[in-house]
Amino acid sequence: MAFIDLVQEKIVRIPLVSTDKAGVLRELVQILKDAGEIEDYDAVFTAIREREEKLSTGLENGIAVPHGKSAAVSRLKLALGIAPEGIDFASIDGQPSRLFFMLVAPPNQSGPHVEALAEIVKLVQSKAFCRALTGSKDAREVVELIRGE
Amino acid sequence: MSTPKKILVYVDGTEPSITAAQYAICLASFYRADLIALYVVNTKAMEDLLKARIFLQDELMEYEHDMEADAQRYLNYVNELALKKGVTIVPRSRRGSVHKEIVDLINEEEVDLLVIGELARIRSWRDEFYDETERAIRMAPCSVLIAKDEDKVWQMYESLV
Numbered sequence: 001m002a003f004i005d006l007v008q009e010k011i012v013r014i015p016l017v018s019t020d021k022a023g024v025l026r027e028l029v030q031i032l033k034d035a036g037e038i039e040d041y042d043a044v045f046t047a048i049r050e051r052e053e054k055l056s057t058g059l060e061n062g063i064a065v066p067h068g069k070s071a072a073v074s075r076l077k078l079a080l081g082i083a084p085e086g087i088d089f090a091s092i093d094g095q096p097s098r099l100f101f102m103l104v105a106p107p108n109q110s111g112p113h114v115e116a117l118a119e120i121v122k123l124v125q126s127k128a129f130c131r132a133l134t135g136s137k138d139a140r141e142v143v144e145l146i147r148g149e
Numbered sequence: 150m151s152t153p154k155k156i157l158v159y160v161d162g163t164e165p166s167i168t169a170a171q172y173a174i175c176l177a178s179f180y181r182a183d184l185i186a187l188y189v190v191n192t193k194a195m196e197d198l199l200k201a202r203i204f205l206q207d208e209l210m211e212y213e214h215d216m217e218a219d220a221q222r223y224l225n226y227v228n229e230l231a232l233k234k235g236v237t238i239v240p241r242s243r244r245g246s247v248h249k250e251i252v253d254l255i256n257e258e259e260v261d262l263l264v265i266g267e268l269a270r271i272r273s274w275r276d277e278f279y280d281e282t283e284r285a286i287r288m289a290p291c292s293v294l295i296a297k298d299e300d301k302v303w304q305m306y307e308s309l310v
Contacts, residue, residue: 055205065203092202108222110215111161111191115281118194121201 003119006078007146010035012139014082016100021056021089024081025049025066028102031079043072044104058091062098062134063124067117069107076105076112080142084134098134099124152180153262153292159251159285160188162223164299165266170227171306172296173264174236178309182262185239186227187254188220191281193246217242234309247281252288263293 013031018024029045032038047068051057058064079102086096101120105113123146124130136142158173160166170186177184195212198204204212224240231238243250255263268283286293296302 051208054208057203059202067203107215108219109162110212111219112163114191114194114198114212114216117198117203118191121197121203 003078003116003123004147006076006116007080007143008035009139009143011037011078012080012082012142014136014139014142015085016081016083016087018083019087021052021087024064024083024087024089024100025052025102028066028079028081028100031081032077032102032104035079037077037079038073038104040070040072044068044070046070047072047104048102056090056092058089058097059124060091060093060095061124061127061130062086062091062095063130064089064091064097064100065103065117065120066100067103067105067113069105069110069113071107073104073106076103076109076116078103078116082134082136082142099130153182154180155183155185155258155260156180156262156264157185157187157251157255157258157260158227158264159247159266159282160186160223160227161247161266161282162188162219163266165268165296166223167227167230167266168299168302169264169266169296170230172294172302174227174231174234174238175302175305175309176262176264176294177231177236177238178234183239184231184236185241185254185258185260186224186231187241187243187251188224189247189250190216190220190242190244191247192244193249230306234306248284248288251285252290255289255291261291263289263291265293265295267295267297 018027047070051068081100089097220242
């Protein structure tokens with residue numbers, strides 16, 4: 001399944017209410033829980049947190065891509081959070097992160113997981129596009145922007 | 150019109166790719182064609198993720214290992230599907246960029262039909278935002294068949310004696 005097919009309003013939150021890194025991770029997992037995409041919150045959160053503890057997935061230009069593998073999901077799941085004000089996510093460039101793409105995949109589906117991550121990397125190469133996402137007024141607009149509608 | 154002599158099906162473990170494998174097995178049986186199943190461990194994407202610092206080195210190795218295991222598992226699965234219908238399949242696993250490996254194998258093996266699973270229904274307007282399967286379709290030097298309608302393909306596969 002392509003990344004774009006994972007993007008639905010129910011897994012998008014703008015703005016995120018959290019103000020720190022730990023809160024963002026919890027909130028992103030909760031988005032999946034609230035959307036009915038996962039049942040076992042703790043298992044998914046642990047997978048994401050453990051990966052994040054190795055090295056922050058906060059990249060340059062306000063992008064963060066927390067991800068992990070968990071047997072608690074049967075297929076690739078995405079949660080997308082946007083914090084227009086920026087949150088300290090221990091990013092590579094030391095700048096606040098604004099766009100958070102969280103992916104969690106089952107251990108036996110590494111291929112789709114890798115391809116979705118690669119698609120996100122391509123997607124966020126355009127700074128103008130990232131600015132447009134950050135400036136979206138609601139989840140619907142985020143989905144429309146990503147799908148190019 | 151000549152019938153296909155050598156068919157290649159690309160398998161990536163997704164449901165559409167398994168449907169494509171079922172269709173390809175039917176075609177290979179009808180036409181008595183050779184059938185190759187290909188899984189590509191997308192090392193190009195993983196290297197890109199390492200460069201982007203999304204992947205750690207040990208994470209990359211872990212994912213590569215997982216994808217090699219996925220390749221074996223899915224190729225074994227389509228092999229079983231073929232054997233049930235008396236069709237012989239040649240499983241091939243390669244590493245690299247998916248579309249490039251597909252095209253290279255088509256050229257090396259002189260494949261005359263590529264069977265591939267249904268593309269994602271929703272596409273973005275962004276040029277760079279098409280997937281590896283779509284690239285393979287664009288670049289394949291042979292005819293390409295996109296298998297659609299999982300239920301109908303399954304019925305066709307099941308009805309194959």
